[in-house]
Amino acid sequence: MTEIRKLKISGMSCVHCEKTLAKALGKVLGVDSIERVSWENNEAIIRISDGVSQDDLSKQVKKAGYRLEKVSTLSDPGQINENPEFDVVIIGGGSAGFSAAIKAAELGKRAALIESGTIGGTCVNIGCVPSKFIIGEAFSGNSWEKIKADRDKLVAMLQYEKYQNVLESYSGNITYIHETASFINKDSIRLSNGRIITGGKYILTTGSKPQFPEISGISEIDPLDSTGLLFIEELPESLLIVGGRFIALELGQVFSNLGVKVTILQRSSRLIPQYDPIISETIEQIFLSQGIKVITGTKLLSASKKGNKKILRYKVQSEEREVSGDQILFSTGRSGNIESLNLAAAEVKLDSSKHIVTDAFLRTSNPKIFAAGDVLDTPGLVYVAAKEGQTALRNALSKEPHVLDYNAVPEVIFTRPQIARVGVSEKDAVAKNIPVSTTSFSIADTPYGLVNNDKKGVVKLIKNIDSGQLIGAEIIASDAGNMIQSVTIAIKAGMTIEDLIDTYFPYLTAVEGIKLGAIIFGKDVHKLSCCAS
Structure with a gap:
């Protein structure tokens, strides 16, 4: 029969001591696993089989340079984690992870933020920041050599100012650990340096990675x-x-x-x-x-x-x-970045694309473990990841659970012209049996398009016939990214088409096209004056 023993150890003073003691205890015949070693708590928790005596353990601890003071038996496996080192352990140091860690600090909690790669994750290092910078520079006439150099300067600056500096300002509550982490059971993780740490709750924010098609060659x-x-x-x-x-x-x-x-x-x-x-x-x-x-x-x-x-x-x-x-x-899709986590040991379920499965509260199949960001099959957007990280932390540590609303999440494709959408598409509405009416028109027919000779673009609006509410929009226009935010707010507020018509929009702006779209649900765009209302 396997038993769980808690060993009170004296003489440990650092993380290296944890690794040394864990290695020594692993040599004792009958020790099945090392669940946790903590120099800060002066303890080790192990699983053993019948026949392992306190004397066997004491001798091996002494050989390692420490002293075994006391051995006690934990009858309940949950007691392994009764005194966790951290209130929450966050694995993944990108946008979702940082958002969760900062929220934990604001609540006065002890958080460990573990990252095996470069601090800041995908967005600032290899994703949105460098890509959007290069998009802008591609139209500047600058050489590729200059673009590369300026890109690297920008990434380094943001990495320092928005991540390293921010982390330092919360150093009293956030412990940053640059290691790889993997679960050894439902309650504990082992770092790549051998250290075992525990958290009251865990939040997985390890992001995603590209998928390549399985073709020969x-x-x-x-x-x-x-x-x-x-x-x-x-x-x-x-x-x-x-x-x-x-x-x-x-x-x-x-x-x-x-x-x-x-x-x-x-x-x-x-x-x-x-x-x-x-x-x-x-x-x-x-x-x-x-x-x-x-x-x-x-x-x-x-x-x-x-x-x-x-x-x-x-x-x-x-x-x-x-x-x-x-x-x-x-550019053929992404899957959850979960290989090093050993999620089977933590009893965390995955979907077919290796994304972590959660409930509405971002809680996984293990009730102590939550997840957020691109490791989930939710909109792969940095602002969604940050919101999910904060929400997962709040749900994990507070008594006021929160469910995120994904019905009004805007997305922007930064081509020229830009492409953006939010809410429900006409196709999705039909599939959900939502009665809809739509209108679409060319940017060239707006006052903004006429004055700026901007003819490349289309706006499409979708309204719910029963409620009259605006429920979706798709735009391709030079300023689609800014235009879509007005629609996002309108959908979030439950505004009707009449509400939009009654709202003032600045003349000769691209966003005025949203009001124009609302008006032409009942009129011909070519029969409107410049200042139609």
Whole structure:
């Protein structure tokens, strides 16, 4: 029979002592596992089989340079974690993790923030910050060498000011640990340095990683993910992009503008298939006019290399074709970054794409463990991750649980023109049996478009017929990112189309198009005066 023993140890003074003692106890015949060693609490908790005596343990502890003062038996396995070192242990130091850690500090709790990579996670280091900077610089005329240097300066500055500095300001409550963490049971984790630590609750914020398609020959071509392309040393002459969603669109246009010949291969019948066809068709026509080749309805067959060229063989309907390029970017989805966590030991369930499964309170199948950010199958947006991190912490440690509302989450694709959406699409509304009415119009028909000669863009609004409320919008326009926020607030506030019409919008601004869209639910856009109301 296995028993759990708590050992009171004297003589430990640092993390290295924990590792030394754990190694020594592991040599005792009959010690099945080391659950926890804490120099701060002067204790070790172990699982043993019948036949292990206190004398056996004492001798081994003494050999390691310490003294066994007392041995007690824990009858309840839950007692292993009755005096955790931290109120909460957060694994993952990106936006969700930092948000959770800061909230813990604000509540006066002891938090451990564990990160195995670079502090700040994906967004500031290899995601939104460098990509959006390069998007802006791609239209500046600057050389790739200058863009790279300025990109690295910006990332370093934000990493220091928004993460390292912030962390230091909460040093009294947040302990930052630069190690890899994995669960050894439902209550404890082991760090890569051998230290075992415990938390009253755990929050997993380890993010996601790119997925590559399983096709023959892919290992031969050194495929790029978005990070590899953003940080590439030299611009290729030609670039193949597999995928047709936001990363593919943003980076495809950027590198085309930098002088690279770009070809996009999309599995679906159109680009960004989650958007309304009118938005997809508009961006595809813009890309074609900019010299970007778009091939839709493709099925990848194989990859190979011939000389310096990388080749993709694919099928469109029944016809097999091939295309070659100097580099190939795969933007074909992401999966949860969970491999090092040993979640099976913690009894945490995953979905088919290796994202962590949670309930509405962001609690996993283990009630002591919560999760937030891109490790979940929720909108993969940095502001969603930050909100989830804060909410998971609040639900884990407070008695006032909160459920997040994902019905009005805006998203923006930073192409030129920008693409944005929020709320329910017409297709989703029909699938949910929501009676809807829609209207769409060209940006060229707005006062803003006429004055600024801005003809590239479309606005589509969706309203619930029964309630009259605005429930969704999709926009492609030069200022779509700012326009969509007005719609987000309107949806959040439950505003009707009449409410929008009764609201003042500044004349000759792009966002005035939202009011124009509300008006033309009942009128012809070409029969309105400049200041229609």
